[in-house]
Amino acid sequence: MARSIWNGTIAFGLMTVPVKLHTATESKTVSFREVHIDDGAHVEHRRFCSKEDKEVPYKEVVKGYEVSDGKFVVLEKDEIAAAAGDGAHRIDVEHFVDAGAIDPIYFAKTYYLGAGDDGGQAYRLLHDALEKTGRAGIGRFTFHDREYLTAVRARDGVLVLHTLRYADELVPGSDIEVATPGRGPGDKEVKMAARLVDTLHAKFDPTDYDDEYREAVLSVVERKRKGEDIVREEQPETDDSADLMATLEASLRGAKGGR
Amino acid sequence: MARSLWTGSISFGLVNVPVALFSAVRDLDVHFRQLHEKDGAPIETRRFCSEEDKEVPFEAVAHGYEEDGKKQVVLTDEDLAAAAPRKTRTIDIEAFVDLEDVDPMYFDHPSFLAPVGDAEGNLRAYRLLVKVLASTDRAALGRFVLRSKEYLVLVRVRDDRLALTTLLFHDEVRPTKGIDTGGRKPAKAQLDATVKLVEALAVDWDPESYEDHYRERLLEVIERKRKGRKIVAPESSSGGREGPPPDIMEALKASLERARSGEGFDLAAEDDDGSDGADGLEDLSREELYERAQKENVPGRSSMSRKDLIDALSD
Numbered sequence: 168m169a170r171s172i173w174n175g176t177i178a179f180g181l182m183t184v185p186v187k188l189h190t191a192t193e194s195k196t197v198s199f200r201e202v203h204i205d206d207g208a209h210v211e212h213r214r215f216c217s218k219e220d221k222e223v224p225y226k227e228v229v230k231g232y233e234v235s236d237g238k239f240v241v242l243e244k245d246e247i248a249a250a251a252g253d254g255a256h257r258i259d260v261e262h263f264v265d266a267g268a269i270d271p272i273y274f275a276k277t278y279y280l281g282a283g284d285d286g287g288q289a290y291r292l293l294h295d296a297l298e299k300t301g302r303a304g305i306g307r308f309t310f311h312d313r314e315y316l317t318a319v320r321a322r323d324g325v326l327v328l329h330t331l332r333y334a335d336e337l338v339p340g341s342d343i344e345v346a347t348p349g350r351g352p353g354d355k356e357v358k359m360a361a362r363l364v365d366t367l368h369a370k371f372d373p374t375d376y377d378d379e380y381r382e383a384v385l386s387v388v389e390r391k392r393k394g395e396d397i398v399r400e401e402q403p404e405t406d407d408s409a410d411l412m413a414t415l416e417a418s419l420r421g422a423k424g425g426r
Numbered sequence: 427m428a429r430s431l432w433t434g435s436i437s438f439g440l441v442n443v444p445v446a447l448f449s450a451v452r453d454l455d456v457h458f459r460q461l462h463e464k465d466g467a468p469i470e471t472r473r474f475c476s477e478e479d480k481e482v483p484f485e486a487v488a489h490g491y492e493e494d495g496k497k498q499v500v501l502t503d504e505d506l507a508a509a510a511p512r513k514t515r516t517i518d519i520e521a522f523v524d525l526e527d528v529d530p531m532y533f534d535h536p537s538f539l540a541p542v543g544d545a546e547g548n549l550r551a552y553r554l555l556v557k558v559l560a561s562t563d564r565a566a567l568g569r570f571v572l573r574s575k576e577y578l579v580l581v582r583v584r585d586d587r588l589a590l591t592t593l594l595f596h597d598e599v600r601p602t603k604g605i606d607t608g609g610r611k612p613a614k615a616q617l618d619a620t621v622k623l624v625e626a627l628a629v630d631w632d633p634e635s636y637e638d639h640y641r642e643r644l645l646e647v648i649e650r651k652r653k654g655r656k657i658v659a660p661e662s663s664s665g666g667r668e669g670p671p672p673d674i675m676e677a678l679k680a681s682l683e684r685a686r687s688g689e690g691f692d693l694a695a696e697d698d699d700g701s702d703g704a705d706g707l708e709d710l711s712r713e714e715l716y717e718r719a720q721k722e723n724v725p726g727r728s729s730m731s732r733k734d735l736i737d738a739l740s741d
Contacts (some may be wrong), residue, residue, distance in 0.1 A: 176668045179679025180691060183668045189605055190446055191531065195598050196575070199501070201473070201491035207500050208477035210487055214460065218467035228469055230458040234736035239461055240648050246657040247458075250546050250643035252696075263624045264631035271530035272450065273633060281606040289670040290608035302628060307639070311690050313561070314640040323649065325602045327531065334633040338450045340585020342428070343538045348549035354555060356550075360558045364522045368564065373532060373596035379569075379731050380576030383509040388491045392499045397644035399508040410439065411551055416517075418439020 173310055174283055175256030177293065179263075185283025186258075191327065192277055197384045214277075219244050245280040256330070258317060267301060267319045273318075273331045280319065280326040291325065292425035297321040305331075352411070359405065359415045366422040432572050433542060434515035436555070436581065437669045438590070443551045444543060445517075447572075454642045463507065510574045517570040517590070525565050526528040539588040546573065552588070559583045565611060578732065619678040626685035627725070635720055688726060690738075707736045713741060 171187035178184075201210035223353030230247065281288035297303065302384075303320040317332040344397045387397055430446035437443070460469035489506060491499045493576045517539075541552040559565065565582035577592040612620075647657055671677035684691065707715065715735040719727035724738045 179627060181671065181677045182620075182674070182681055183677075184622065187606070189600075191600055192594055192598055193600060194595055195595065199491055202490035202500055203475040203477070203482050204486045204488040204500070204502065206475065207488075207490065207498060208475050208491070210482055211474045211476050212471045213474050214469045215472050216462040216465065216467050217470050218462070220463050223462050223469060225480065227463045228460050229463045231461040231466070231468075232456065232458055233647070234652060237665070239466060240462060240652045241457065241463075241466065242458070242648065242651060243657075246612055246647055246651065247644070249657055250640060250647050252640065252643075256553035260627075260725060263628045265628075268631040269530075269531040269633075271528075272536045272559045272589070274530050274533055277599075279602055279605050282608040285607075285669050287606070288612065289674060290606075292492045292612045292616055292620045292674070295617055296610055296624050299617070299621055300628075302624055304624075305631075305636075308453070308703065314577070314579060315505055316636050320659075321532070322529070323602065324607055325605055326607075329530070330733075331633075331636070332451065333454075333638045335456050336451055337466050337536075337637075338428070338448070338452055338538070340587045343448055343540050343585075345540050345552070345576060345586055346544055346549055347586055348546055348553055350546075350550065354548050355652050356554055357557055357561075360441075360554050361561070364558055364562060364564060367438070367519070367522050369521035369523055369567075371527040371567065373529075375594065375598075375638060376567075376578050377597045378576070378578075378597075380571075383576075384506065387501065387505055387509045387631075388499050391501055391505060393467040394495075397505045397508045399504065411547060411554065414442075418441060419738070424440055 171281065173256070175258060175308070176283070176308070177258045177260060177280075177304070179260035179293075179304060179306075182289065182293075184289040185286030187281045187283050187328070188328065189279040189281055191279045195378065195381060195390075196354075197381055205285060237323065248312050251312040252307075252314040254312075256307050258306045258308040258319065260319065261307035263297075263300070263302040263304050264296075264305035264318075265301060266318070269303065269318060269331075272337060274329040275332050278328045278330075282329050285381065293319075294321045294324070294326050297326070320374045356412060356415060363419050363422060366419065384424070431537070431538075434517065434570070434571075435515040436519065436539060436566075436568075438519040438555070441554075442516075443555065445539040445552070445588070446505060446542050447590065448538045448540060450538050450584075456641060474521070507574060510571050510576060514574075517568050517581070519566040519568040519581070521567045522562075522564045523567050523580075525563050525582060525585065527607055528593070529564070531599055531710040533580075534592040534594055536589060536591045537582075539590050556583050556586065556588060559588075560586075562669060565718055576629070586601060604629055606738065616675060623678055623682050623685065626682055629725060637721065661730065690725065707739055 171189055173188035176183050176185050190275055202208060203210055214228060215225050229241050231241050234240055238312060298321040303318040305318055307314055307316055319326055328334045427446055430448055432447040435442050435444045435650060461467065462469055473481050473487060489501045491501065503737050510603050560583045566579045569576055569577055570579055579592050581588055581590050583589060586615050651657060712732040712735065715732060716727060718739055730738065
């Protein structure tokens, strides 16, 4: 049985739904420890006072916010926690929106929600209503001393909670300069490119794509374990395209031939 | 314009467009530095060999891989570089997929791609890719290497630019097995009432209307502390872990009535800093009141009169 990392209640209107929060994603990136190359011993990170050049025990470390160059305001742990919110175990759903209207760029981290104690019936109701309406509940909740904006939606029989990025955290496209070509792509080129897109169209199935890099790293680990020499292969890089139309035509021939 | 994280090219078929990658997210979090309490000096971290008790320069740090019951394997940066033998300067598009088939759960880090240089051919090829992707509901799927790690990426159009997002791999999304998904299929009357309530509380998605209260409160706490004022932590609430309502149908009906009459619900989380009190609301124009209502997320604000707004804001 999956362990929960937070228990609380989703509230909308006067309805309350007891829920349990579960981890939904985990990084499978191969992780390493820092070791000293000479003897393979673990590398420790030790704290030093930059003024005294002396090691500082953890209990003498405080958190400071830099208000101006080199000037800090020191905050105690509970002073920082004061900003977290009231710590109530509630997800207050302020309102519901069309789930499909939320650009996925807003989704930061995803969790699964399970039914909490005595919450089976209420959970099912919220899930089925969200599934039927295609809506997501938008609300705030406090988790690990920090308040998050979240979206709750139905996904394959399970309620999922996405923490959301705030609009001001997203870089608007207008900040990214893109020069306009003197002459835009012509209809013929667009049509040709559209055909190329069609030819290379595939149904997305996430299980078709494995983390080849992870596998490669693990295989390097195994080869090294056996004492093999690890040699890096160099790959030539391709040229930029000069004649767009000719390249598109050649690509289309290649794509069709390959299938 | 921010600095690019990567430069290379995106290639589909034989068309190759030189591009630069820019993060689409900016870090607005309030960051703290570790200080030595005694003298307020910043803390530095130094690397030490746990065996020799000697400082280790960064060049002498390698990567140790440990597996239960096996001897540690030590890899150098060069060893690790060998794991990324594929082209590191190219985003190779392998397929075009329907955007709706990609569950947003898979979206990881978003960024933008911008064309590099002024070469007419490159700018046109970039425009072409934007135009084609914008005209279908498809996105390009490919792989690319950033800082020696290979990512699965989706390229689509956002704000008239190519937007790239890294994706999680399928085994990084956990199965839902073991999650308690509640009881039996709900009774039709109850489901209908819940659907009605959801619809009564529905608004258009307006991302600009949500602000990071946590960030604001944290900056406020810092400002107060800077002025030498006392920081009082709010009562930590142990409440909120409630059960379901004793009578679900009754709760749904009462909620619906309140939602329809515009009475609203006393959401404790809203406006808890008390800084925007009712004071002076009478002196504000409807526009100014509306701005405040937007800030505070007052539901139904766009259809409210000046008086309604004052009432809603002084709640």
